[in-house]
Amino acid sequence: MYLGLDLGTSGLKGVVIDDAQGIVAEATAPLTVSRPHEGWSEQSPAYWIVAAEAVLNAIPSELRRAIRGVGLSGQMHGAVLLNGADDVLRPCILWNDTRAHAEAAELDADPKFRALTGNIIFPGFTAPKLLWVRHHEPALFTKVAKVLLPKDYLRLWLTGDHVAEMSDAAGTSWLDTGKRDWSDDLLTATGLDRSAMPRLVExxxxxxxLRPELADRFGLPKGVIIAGGAGDNAAAGIGVGVVKAGQAFVSLGTSGVLFAANDGYRPDPATAVHTFCHALPGKWHQMGVILAATDALNWFAGIAEAEARDLTEGLGGLKAPGKARFLPYLGGERTPLNDAAIRGAFIGLEHDTDRVAATRAVLEGVTFAIRDCRDALAATGTKIDRLMAVGGGSKSDYWLSAIATALGTPVSVPVAGDYGGAFGAARLAIMAATGAGAEVATPPAIAKTIDPVAVLTGAFDEGHARYRAAASAIKGLT
Structure with a gap:
């Protein structure tokens, strides 16, 4: 048996798979986010440990006794600050925290950051957060002995060691992404050195x-292997078998991700595409990331006092985009805008814009943001031959039909099952415990494929052009 733990923003999920990769148990524990100031997003790492304990206790004891390996997946970019005794110095600053926008701009203005990391320095990345702490909490900064990413704090609890892996480390802005190693120059620029960094593994x-005391406490075997694991999106890539060039998936979760695997390192920071290491040796991946996908739909559902599922179920067949346009920048945007200050908007509302029309506009707005990501990836030379849909939003055929039509690419939906970060982490546990390789990460069986609606291709092209014009028009408005 192999356990995958996925530390998300809203909860921690665990899945246990057997040697045939069938899921035999799963459990979740909820988490909440603290937003003490505008643009801030924090969590206490202590709650992650409580959640992990709850998940482990929820797994049947007979399965726990058979676990050979544990893999970790987690939300990226968070800053867990520890002193020399491994005490947490402050709440973790999360991936969707934008307080460090000025520090991100400062670092991004230094050419060596883009040159070595292969990426724009976004406010949500880890390095600008440490520079923010240095500027605004200087007394605390002097106490920082180690900086860990969220899932790697779980690893510290599990193993007692400070370790990170390549895919998550690539989102810190301290990694030389081509060389897959920490950069001394980039660390120095934020007042740190290698002593503050965990060691790196694939x-x-x-x-x-696993620490013996935890094995005894939870009834696991002695010597359980803990795999390097992956950042959440790279883990999902392992889960759905997106490990080779031409393969891609679109994730419609809280945020939206268009993820494409690459056999080589092909950065192009100007596109605002994320170019990170994959979770497998010698592999990289690219992502276009939008900050609000189902988050935008859930926000509108709250305004409409309805359930998101009810809003999408009655839409019928795909229709051409209407006059109402929605820009899903509820908390800023990454690809391709790199704008932490931009905010969302409805544009083109009329007297006959009802709840159905507004719902369609929200789905179309997120769809067009994903098309922006596709165009940004294409500008780097990345080609998508196969696209799979995952995440909660993939349950909406209307939404997937809109994405297929807007991108001009069929969208495949896996058979029922969980192929997300926890499943990918469990696959990485198999690799670490047995010495297996990428052959473990096979694509799932496909339940259905949604093709573009050819007669609406032109209408969606025009709708995307109107969307881009609206995005340009609101830039700079607050």
């Missing part, structure tokens, strides 16, 4: 073994 490699 995602499919062993990072340590």
């Amino acid at each position: 995602g499919s490699a062993q990072s340590g073994t």
Whole structure:
């Protein structure tokens, strides 16, 4: 048996798979986010440990006794600050926290950051957060002995060791992404050095073994292998078998991601595409990331006093985009805008804009943001031959039909099952515990494929052009 733990923003999920990769148990524990100031987003790492304990206790004891390996997946970019005794110094600053926008701009103005990381320095990345702490909490900054990413704090609890892996480390802005190693120059620029960094392993490699006291406490075997694991999106890539060039998936979760695997390192920071290491040795991946996908739909559902599922179920067949346009920038945007200050908007509302029309506009707005990501990836030379849909939003055929039509690419939906970060982490646990390789990460069986609606292709092209014009028009408005 192999356990995958996925530390998300709203909860921690665990899945146990057997040697045939069938899911035999799963459990979740909720988490909440603190937003003490505008643009801030924090969590206490202590709550992650409580959630992990709850998940482990929820797994049947007979399965726990058979676990050979554990893999970790997690939300990226968070800053967990520890002193020399491994005490947490402050709440973790999360991926969707934008307080460090000025520091991000400062670092991004230094050419070596883009040159070495292969990426724009976004406010949500880890390095600008440490520079913010240095500027605004200087007394606390002097106490920082180690900086860990969220899932790697779980690893510290599991193994007692400070370890990170390549895919998550690539989102810190301290990694030389081509060389897959920490950059001394980039660390120095934020007042740190290698002593503050965890050691690095590949995602499919062993990072340590379970502490004996935890094995005794939870009834696991001694010497359980803890895999390097992956950042949440790279783990999802392992889960859905997106590990080779030409393969891609679109994730419609809280945020939206268009993820494409690459066999080589092909950065192009100017596109605002994320170019990160994959969870497998010698592999990289690119992502276009939007900050609000189902988050935008859920926001509108709250305004409409309805359930998101009810809003999308009665839409019927795909229709051409209407006059109402929605820009899903509820908390800023990454690809391709790189704008933490931009905010969302409805444009083109009329007297006959009812709830159905507004719902369609929200789905179309997120769809066009994903098309922006596709165009940004294409500008780097990345080609998508196969696109799979995952995440909660993939349950809406209307939404997937809109994405297929807007991108001009069929969208495949896996058979019922969980192929997300926890499943990918469990696959990485198999690799670490047995020495297996990428052959473990096979694509799932496909339940259906949604083709573009050819007669609406032109209408969606025009709708995207109107969307881009609206985005340009609101830039700079607050």
